[in-house]
Amino acid sequence: MTRYYTTAEVAERYRTAPSTVRYWRHIGYGPKGVKVGRRVLYAEAELDRFDAEMARQQAEQGMRWAA
Known part of the structure; x- marks a missing residue:
């Protein structure tokens, strides 16, 4: 069964404020949420x-700096 997280739980996971998670949603950045x-x-x-997307982007940036 799929587990769902609240905005506050997502903020805790990414060590940021819930308002930041709401802003990410507003600008189309970050994990996609569903309205229930x-x-x-x-x-x-x-x-x-x-x-995984963040890890991929960081790896790409690391390769650019190493080159």
Whole structure:
């Protein structure tokens, strides 16, 4: 079964403020959330996808600096 996280839990995972997570959602950055009633929830698989994307981007930037 898929686990869903609240905005506060996502903020804790990324060591940032909940307002930052809401801003990311507003500008189309970060993990994609789904609206359930009045709440926005984030699937664990989506958080994992975002983590992998961030790791890939950091690896690319590291390769650019090494070249």
